[in-house]
Amino acid sequence: MTRVLLLDGLREVPPDAPVLRADDLGVVRGEAVFETMRVLDGRPCFLAEHLSRMQRSAARLGMVLPDGFEQLAAAAAAGAEDAGLRLTLTKGGVGFAVLFDVAPETVAGRAGVSVVTLELGIASDYRAGQAWALGGVKSTSYAVNMAALRHAHDLGADDVIWVSTDGFVLEAPTSTVVAHVDGEWVTPPAETGILPGTTLLAVQRATEVRQRPLLVDELTADVALLSSVRGVAPVTRLDGCALPTEQSLALQASYEALLRS
Numbered sequence: 083m084t085r086v087l088l089l090d091g092l093r094e095v096p097p098d099a100p101v102l103r104a105d106d107l108g109v110v111r112g113e114a115v116f117e118t119m120r121v122l123d124g125r126p127c128f129l130a131e132h133l134s135r136m137q138r139s140a141a142r143l144g145m146v147l148p149d150g151f152e153q154l155a156a157a158a159a160a161g162a163e164d165a166g167l168r169l170t171l172t173k174g175g176v177g178f179a180v181l182f183d184v185a186p187e188t189v190a191g192r193a194g195v196s197v198v199t200l201e202l203g204i205a206s207d208y209r210a211g212q213a214w215a216l217g218g219v220k221s222t223s224y225a226v227n228m229a230a231l232r233h234a235h236d237l238g239a240d241d242v243i244w245v246s247t248d249g250f251v252l253e254a255p256t257s258t259v260v261a262h263v264d265g266e267w268v269t270p271p272a273e274t275g276i277l278p279g280t281t282l283l284a285v286q287r288a289t290e291v292r293q294r295p296l297l298v299d300e301l302t303a304d305v306a307l308l309s310s311v312r313g314v315a316p317v318t319r320l321d322g323c324a325l326p327t328e329q330s331l332a333l334q335a336s337y338e339a340l341l342r343s
Contacts, residue, residue, distance in 0.1 A: 083162075083165065083181070083182070083183050084097040084180065084181065084182050084183075085097070085158055085162075085179075085180070085181040086099070086101070086178060086179070086180050086181075087154060087157055087158045087178065087179045087181075088101060088176075088177070088178050089148065089150050089151065089154050089171075089176075089177030089178060089179075090176075090177070092150070092153060092154060092157050097180075101176060101178055102172060102174065102176055103174060103176075105174075106172050106173070106174030106176060107172065107173035107174055108170075108172025108173050108174055108176070108222060109172070109174075111173070112221060112222050112223035112224075112225075113143055113145075113172070113173040113221065113222075113223075114170055114171060114172040114173060114221060114222040115136055115139040115140045115143060115145065115147075115170070115171055115219070115220060115221055115222070116136070116168055116169060116170040116171075116220060116221075116222055117132040117133070117135065117136045117168070117169045117220065117280075118166060118167070118168045118169075118310055118311060119132050119155075119166070119167050119169075119280075119310045119311070120164075120165075120166060120167075120184075120310055120311045120313070120341070121159040121162045121164070121165045121166065121167050121181065122163070122164055122341060122342065123163060124159055124160050124161055124162055124163075125159060126155045126156065126158075126159045126167055127284075127310070127341055128280050128281075128283070128284050128310075129152065129155055129156075131280040131283055131284070132169070132280055132310075133147075133151055133152060133155075133169075135220060135278060135280060136151070136169065136171070136220070138218075138219075139218075139219045139220045139221060140171060142213075142216060142218075142219045143173065143216075143219065143221060144173075145171065145173055147171060148171075148177065150177070151169055151171075151177065154169065154177065154178075154179050155167060155169060155179060157179075158179035158180075158181045159181060162181055164184065165181055165182060165183060165184060166181070166182050166183070166184050166188075166310075166311045167179060167180070167181050167182075168180045168182070170222070184311055187240075188311055188312045191240060191241075191312045191315045192312060192313055192314075192315060192334070193316075194315065194316045194317070194318035194327060195239075195240040195241050195307065195315045195316070195317060195318065196238070196239045196240050196241075196317075196318055196319040196320075197234070197239055197240065197241045197242065197243055197254075197305075197307070197317050197319065197320050197321075198234050198237055198239045198241075198242060198243075198320075198321055199242070199243050199244075199245050199298060199301075199320070199321055200230055200233070200234075200242050200243070200244055200245070201244075201245055201246070201247060202244040202245065202246060202247075202252055203247065204246060204247060205246055205247050205248050206246040206248055206250040206252065206270075206274050206295065207274065208246075208275070209274065209275025210273050210274055210275050212275075215275065217274070217275020217276065218272060218275055218276065218277055218278055219277075220277055224255075226255075227255035227256060228255070230242045230244070230255045231255050231256075239319075241254055241255070241257070241307060241315075242254055242255055243259055243301070243305075243307075243320075245298050246274075249297055249298050249299070250270065250274075250295055250296060250297060250298065251270050251296040251297070251298055251300075251301065252270060252274060252276055253270065253276040253277060254307050254309075256309055257279075257307035257308055257309040257312075257315070258276070258277070258279030258281060258282045258307070258308040258309070259296070259305065259306075259307060259308075260282070260285075260291055260305070260306050260307075260308060260333075261296060261300060261301055261303065261304065261305045261306075262303045262304035262305075262329040262330070263296075263300050263303065266290065266292055267289060267290065267291040267292065267329075267333070268291065268292045268293070268294055268296055268300075269282060269291050269292070269293055269296065270293070270294075270295065270296050271293040271294060271295065272293065274295075279308055279309075280310060281308040281309055281310055281313070281314075281337070282308050284337065284340060284341075285308060285314070285333065285336070285337050285340075287340060288336040288337065288339075288340050289333060289336055301320055301325075302325075303325070303326060303329070304316070304317075304325065304326055304327060304328065304329035304330045305317040305320060305325055305330070306330040306333060306334070313334065313337055313338065313341070314330065314333050314334035314337045314338075315334075316330035316331055316334065317330070
């Protein structure tokens, strides 16, 4: 099932219909912003949080998020029992929504993922001092993210945790990283330029998660990757070493209950 709706008039178009011009800067330069969220029982989950982040991302790219995305999301999600929903706005001014089936590998990831660490090539404080580097912006410039995931697959793993040159945890290509350290959940601070996670915000409604610098060497107990459609994915193996998942599975249960509340 794929459903495509345009922001202009909330019109549904065939999934294979062209909706972008070839000279749209969203295509030519990757200057577009997007948000992906889970849909349950016809409801886009945590829509307000996603739209708030989308608005901030758009502003950083010199764009203005137009009115109507809330209505667009609701119209696209109507009648969907369990699906994914992606909202996009290009610098060419085209807004659209795509409702899609959740991929089998995404569902499988809820049972656990194997992960490798990859050095991103920057210090942990680099992006915080370089506004032009677009730290914390969710744009469609995802080529590096996808290349990292392909590299992980080539190594026999499912996902990646990016680390800094000075030994700190940053984020995953499409997820926020949390780790259970000394009896508490911790996550890298958004001030490092990582993407502020909407799933993290949701998890924090049920479980305290402290933001602080997180050393790679601290990833020895439960680790989980948080993302909107996959949810809480326990990390079962990290760089070939098995990790416990008891705390991660409890966190996942709390999050799934929150989704359905």
